[in-house]
Amino acid sequence: MRKITLSNGKTVEVECLSCALTSGLIEPDGGVIFETEHFHAHQDVAYPIEGLVILASKRHIKCLDELTDEERLDYINALTKIRKAQREILCIDYVYYFYNEDTTHHFHTWLVPRYQWMNEFGRSVESVRPVLLNARNHRNTNENHQKVMSAIEALKNGLI
């Protein structure tokens, strides 16, 4: 068992945080944005970026080539649906996608919307970490939290 401190400060003891999240044992802040048979989408509200979505596999795997044919199809369809909702509902022009296989969690893809304020951190891959850190350390205001929560609700409604 691992002791994990959640973004809301609560501590839980679970075998695997991703299993606990994707099975519904732990409810992420803001709730489930979208769910398919094999994937689960939520936001990590510790990073207050409107429309940021994490798409995680329900199965306890880490690598792209571990996906079955059915899961792979489900993955690309879910990813596309979320991306389309980000564009149509939140007017997000560009998204940065990130995933790493040497994760302590499951196979999961971050969809990080690109906003104007992020330009000061450069472009492309080298800007992703500084952008996330800036969001977590300097943009965690009540106002931003509200915006993030409304974006989650809007995406949920658009993805029903």
Ligand SMILES: [Zn+2]
């Ligand atoms: Zn797991």
